[in-house]
Amino acid sequence: MKKRFFSLLVLLSILSACALPSATPTQNPLPPTPNFPPVQSTSATTVSGPADTIFLHGAILTMQEGNPTAQAIAVRGGAILAVGNDSEISALQDSRTQVIDLNGLTLMPGFVDAHSHTLNQRLLDDQDPLPDQQMTIQFGITTEAEFFVDESILNKLKALAEAGELRMRVNVYLLYTNNCGDLMGDWWKAYQPNQQIAPNLFLRGLKIFSDGGSCKAPAMSVEYPGGGKGDLFFSQDQMNQIVAEAQAAGFQVAIHALGDRAVEEAQNAIAFALNGQPNTYRHRIEHNATIRPDLLPRYGEIGIVPIIFGTYSTCIRATGEGKKFKYILGEEYGAWDWPWRALADANPGLPIAWQSDYPIFPTNNPLYHLWGMVTRKEINADGSICNPPDWVKAGALRVEEVLPMMTRNSAYALFFDKEVGTLEAGKFADLVILSDNPLQVESDSIKDMSVLMTMIGGKVEYCATGFESLCPSASPSDVGAGSPVATASASLSDSPASNAIDGNIETIWNSGAGPEQWIQIDLGKPATIRAIRLHVSQYPEGETTHQLWVGADANNLTLIHKFSGFTRDFDILGFTPSTPLTNIRYIRIVTTKSSSWVAWREIEIK
Ligand SMILES: [Zn+2]
Structure with missing residues (x-):
């Protein structure tokens, strides 16, 4: 694990050592399609009757478009009964309802991590993944996705799920290739996409590695200082056929692409498979670490869901650590490097989604990732803070842009948007209470915030010591969201x-x-x-x-x-x-x- 983390960082860092762009971008093979399906926000279930729990007097960030804030929320039987103002929600109270006074605290949907290795990495190393699950829940993540899942890891996850050990909603992506681009065979054909296979375990799409990163080097359109342009694992024709095959079987593809040459190939392959139709498969590109400027608008044109890192590796680029590797940073290249500001600006309304990629990256604390995305600062190994140079700072996003990426948009990327990602009646009661309001605190303070309570499906899965008054005790109807x-x-x-x-x-x-x-x-x-x-x-x-x-x-x-x-x-x-x-x-x-x-x-x- 340590080794993988190191090598990916090193390779990412090598990217920043590239010579100035010299290659001419190749032409898109297909005309762009100017639409993608909107983020859905329909109710999963209808809930009625008095509330099990109501939270009043809060700063509630619903993450709903057009209806962003509320004062109060009611929960019943694992689901959200209603969201509204204090008097509307108080009306749903009866004698058995637990009333929690938020006293101005912020409550929002649980975080959704669109791409991680939280459980699969421990299982690969034959270690117990449950402590990592506990930490993840304490960080406020209620839904996540596992991105290195072969048949053996899938069976281990299934066994955990069947033993009732999965407390988060876990989505798995099946390996079509491994991280060196070797084909993994037809094993995925035994499964259906978007299938629940055990309690809290959902099978989603296929993971395809298109270029190097943790094995070999990301595929660039420009030469590395030592020569070579990195490793693309498939030709454009091969990648077109792979995506078309997956799509014909009904699967969403999630294509790992770090270098800009890989991003371009992945975009082309998705455009080829969609053939001008909207991206109802929600095909995604993972990481997108290097985006050549001409590739930016193609996400929206084709309708591709980009999955992006939270924290920026500022330290390795902007400090002595970077110099140690003799990396030369340049503004021209910097514009290609994790260009989230430019990506968002080029694609208004596109559901860009957040990934932690933990433990390939050292933490999956969403508040740390949020801080990284809005300040582009990073905490060094020695605890000091690395400040971004101006060209890095230029890629920063605003808090109100990032929070939907970490909730609603990630849920969309995981086909979970009808059930989680926003606070609205009928969705699962997956929610967190924060120590502060990220929309109001100084951006530098976001990293010091913490989660005081995590609720998943109406059940408190984490309650910070000293904040028991914020945590409703288990209620009689919290088994599933069915109506007993x-x-x-x-x-x-x-x-x-x-x-x-x-x-x-x-x-x-x-x-x-x-x-x-x-x-x-x-x-x-x-x-x-x-x-x-x-x-x-x-x-x-x-x-x-x-x-x-x-x-x-x-x-x-x-x-x-x-x-x-x-x-x-x-x-x-x-x-x-x-x-x-x-x-x-x-x-x-x-x-x-x-x-x-x-x-x-x-x-x-x-
Ligand atoms: Zn990953």
Whole structure:
């Protein structure tokens, strides 16, 4: 890992040592297509009823176009119920709603990392990836993508997902080539694009390396000082056929291109495959580290989604470290180097998306990346700050431009924009609370900000020490975003089965009869279950026996636990499996022994 990180940095740095541009850009093979599909913002699900949690008095950055800020937000059952002002959201409160006072703090969608190696690098090194997942969640990333996934890594990720260990939404891109450009065969054809393959694990597109970087050198149109123009792995014809083949199978392509010659080839190949049609496949180019000026407008013309680095490697270019490698920096070349300002200006409205590329780059902290993109400063290994020369500073973006790249646009690049990336009713409740408002603090202070709470699917996955008052405790309906329905063997007319899942222990389900009786909950869709808690309603107290049955099919349930013992009213019977139960849609509790009519105050499923 260390070695890869080093070599990519060195190679990126070599780029800056290139002689002044001398090559003549080649002509585009196809006329440009002046459109690309707009970023979608439709609701994934309809949610109604009182809120589990409401956050009031906040600075809410929704990331919605045209509706950027709000005061308050309501969450129910893993999804966003509504976004609005304090009085609108307060109206969604009932007795069981947890109310969080943001007291002016900033709340925004969880960050979406469009390209990383957060889990795959650890798995490649046969190490435990879960500490990295924990750190990533603490940084406020709620959805990410894994970009070096062969069949073995895919199986390892699947095993983690099936064990309920994936807490972020993880998207995988399957390797069509490795990083040296070697073909990986047809293995990807066994899968469908945009397929959920396990809890929190989604298969998206194909990763294709078009030039060097971590293996060999990026392909430039100008000579390196030592000679050569780097390594392009395929001819234009070959790349055209690769993209056309992937597209014919319905796959999005994500083409690694560092040098400008590789960027041009990737653009041409995507234009060839699309043949004038809008880029509904959302074909992407990764890194785009060197963009020759004539290539800038082609992203928008063809509709290509560019995926760009956050922090700029200022230190290696602007300090003694750079001199050590005897790199000569020049303004002429600088205009080609990570030219995000020029890229955004040349392509108004294009969904440019952010990547951390962690751990190839040393951190995936989105706030550090945001700071890097708006200041183009970097923290050196010794802790000192490297200030950018003017030609580097010229590539800086504004905070209000970068935040959508790190949320809405990354979600678009991952085909996740209907579910995450903005705060709007029906989307997953993936959100973070920040220590400060990035739109208001001095840009230099952005790197010192931190995440105080990370919520994924309505569940708090990280709560900073000392900020517990910002973190709602788990709510009864946070299993998935389905709408649970309860049915029972019998019910008194004023104590229906639905009372057992209404979040209120005062209202009970009462069968009105002694054992044997059952109540069953249909979660509406398969979910991962970490714990079940039963709130007892019983009179008189005494010995009881309850069986717990679960499964994906109501007609084929498995007995997983038996509660036997002395119980009384308001007791709580808890069951936590040693590993979370996956693919569970139905939970049935059968009471076989009781001195009371069979009844429950509440059944909590987490
Ligand atoms: Zn990468």
